[in-house]
Amino acid sequence: MKVGVPTEIKVDEYRVAMTPAGVRELVEAGHEVFVQQGAGNGSAIPDEAYVKQGAKILPDAAAVFGEAEMIVKVKEPQPVEVAMLEPRHLLFTYLHLAADVELTHGLAKTGATCIAYETVEDRNGRLPLLAPMSEVAGKIATQAGAFMLEKPLGGRGILLGGVPGVAAANVLVIGGGVVGYHAAQVAIGMGATVTVFDRSIDRLRDLDVAFDGRADTLYASTLAIEELLPSADLVVGAVLVVGAKAPHVVTRKQLSLMKPQAVLVDVSIDQGGCFETSKPTTHTSPTYEVDGITHYCVANMPGAVPITSTYALTNATLPYTIDLANHGAAAFLAKSPGHRLGLNVANGQVTYEAVAAVAGVPYVTPEEALGL
Template sequence: MTRVGVPSEIKTDEYRVALTPAGVRELVDAGHEVLVQAGAGLGSSLSDEAYTAQGARILPDAAAVFAEAEMIVKVKEPQPGEVAMLEPHHLLFTYLHLAADVELTHGLAASGATCIAYETVEDSRGRLPLLAPMSEVAGKLAAQAGAFILEKPFGGRGILIGGVPGVPAARVLVIGGGVVGMNAAFIAIGMEATVTVFDRNIDRLRELDIAFGGRADTVFASTLAIEEALPEADLVIGAVLVKGAKAPHVITRAQLGLMKPSAVLVDVSVDQGGCFETTHPTTHTHPTYDVDGITHYCVANMPGAVPITSTYALTNATLPYVLDLADHGAVAAVQRSPGLRAGVNVAHGQVTYEPVASVAGVPYVPVEEALGLTSTV
């Protein structure tokens, strides 16, 4: 039996929770104990009674959850007070995005806990199954938010994204054609914007061209191609992902001068450091800021704005992995699963994900060495 703890999320404007009552039921039926902090699900319209009805035990605060649980399941990266409660016997399973947060990397290493990041867990085809559902949500929200922020009272140019007869639609650039970019483009297309998607993978551009059915342009993402498109752009959505690493800058501060006054930048890559040079994290309460006359929307937990959708989508994706870790323990589960092995970012005081170690300036230790695994799976 594993005691699985679900604390309340405390990041600003975060309303998601790591497990639904359905997830609790699956764990309890498998013989595990689930400890849920009082009120943890309220932001997602899930009452304590909904959890206890499926076998969870409600604890009064995060300290009680961390003290009793062996495995901590969260949504967002632990905040400083949560890092302080981690101990070497803990297994932490959550989004970490450590490439953008050196201080957190050092804090998790100092805790001695084993920390598995949702965003670097892989499936058998090298895809990111636990990042995908939130990328879908964030991509769709990026287009919605961009359309909203384009309105004059919110800092935008004062343009309707879909236009009207006789007046052109907004020009939307989506930089990055992965899950975020594809979903952003689909929503922008649905709102009748004029959409161009940039990516450096020709095969991916072919796939997108088929998926869009000719309703959007696809362009190879050279620096010159992006630069030439910026003067006509009303909205630019940054959707660049380098697996587990810091996002590269695809628009520099100098290039902002090419854009129309009050054009809008939405950076979905902000969790990985941002793909615009002028990006810094914002919140849902204060989502935008201005740099050189360009409005930036860089909310670091975009899916938190739609917690009911996001919480259920996340639990659907994470639950099989949560069950595997609870059933077998971290070492055995990681030994069995190449995908989970790729998710281990920190273990026993060592950084076990190479891009994170490089950014943090600490030695990279292979997960096999840190956890005492055999080298094959």
Template structure:
């Protein structure tokens, strides 16, 4: 199969969808890999590094899309990339369709087969291609929040870990999944007083053990959140519903309970955000203020550390890319229900039910839509 790796063009995005190690794997399986010139620069990977492992470097994105059947990316395609997609393409990347009806409509109209990293499941129902970036984003969330608490950045002027004789700051983490666990670990490491909220008692039990009882675990009722909000300096929103819009866990009215210049970090922003006042920001312009509360809602937090993120992501995605290229989309997805769960759009049909519910669109069973896709390897 012909596999294409274009440069990422989302604002402040420095990751790349494949490393030279991935090229080597694919070439050894008999596939051709086409990489856009400069695609790896943000992750400290030169064109020559790709060429040394057998890739063909092409001058621009148009050439990559024209040459390839399988397109491997990191972030959701931007409008100019959607326009390049054809029914002969399979796209494998993060999509985050639930909060983006325009992208959903564009992908449906393209006729391409679109598989989302974030909805692929493993045998235990976990999200193996989302987890690495959730780990990175959770760690960044606390680091960024601690930085934004500094007075020159508009924060309260508080050192999150405190010093002898001066109390540490308080951190509320809403959501005890991969993001929340990593955010809590970093906050604990900084010396903060940490509270982790979740609605799964079993998960809270696990976190007691994982965090070695160094954080307080709290059942995430609305009242419990409201009671703690006046005390905390940093809130990390880490709520996830598989493939669907994130639920709102803090309303604008509740901002009035918080200390002035406290910080909210919304890691759920890719799925629409879990604070009512959230809107996506960029690394170049990461924050804004609402009612005296600093909001940090960068939509591609792991993109700030691309050397770490690119390798963490591609370590997880590469086995799936090899399967798609070697077996073809029909066989690869048909043999693995968890992989099939990643199919969001095929043959002009929406195939992921949570997106259909969020956008009030009809959706087709993925197996049925996939059957209408051409029988070639892509």
């Protein structure tokens, strides 16, 4: 199969979807790899490193899309990239379509087969291709939140871990999954007073053991969150409903309960955001203020640390990329229900139920869409 790796063009995105190691594995398996010139520069991977492992460097995205049968990316395709997709293409990338109805309709019109990293599940119902970026985003969330609490950045002027004689900041983490765990872990490490919310009692038990009593865990009822908002200096939103829009766990009305210049970090922004007042921002302009509360809602947080993120992501995606190249989409999706959950759009139809509901189009099963 001919595999194409274009340069990521989303604002402030520096990751790349394949490393030279990935090129080597694909070439040795008998495939051709086409990499856009400069695609790896943001992750400190020069073109020569790809060439050395057997890739062919092409001058622009149009050439990559023109040559390739499978397009491997990091972020969802931007409008100019959607325009280059054809029915013959297999697209493998993060899509987050529940938060982008326009992109959903755009991809359907291309006729391409689109598999989303974030909805592929393993046999245990986990999300193996989302997990590495969730780990990075969770760590960045606390790191960024601590920075935004500094007065020159518009924050309250409080040090997350405090000092002897001065109390540490109060950090609320709403959602105890991979993002929430890593956000809380960093906050604990920085010396903050941490509370983690989740709606799974089993998960809260796991977190109690993992944190060894260094963080409080609470069931994520609306009232429990509301009662702790007045004491919060930093709130990290780490809510995930797989493939669907995130629910709002903090409303605009509830912002009035919070301290002036407290900080909200919304890691769920790719899925529409879990705070009512959230809207996507960029690394260049990461924050805005609503009712005196600082909001940090960068839609590609891991893109700020591309060397770490690129290698973490490609370690996870490479086996799936090789599988797709070796066997094609139909055989890949036929492997398991978890593989089929990765398919979001195919042959002009939406094949992920939660995305179809948001987009207002009929849901078609992967089996029907591809005739599996």
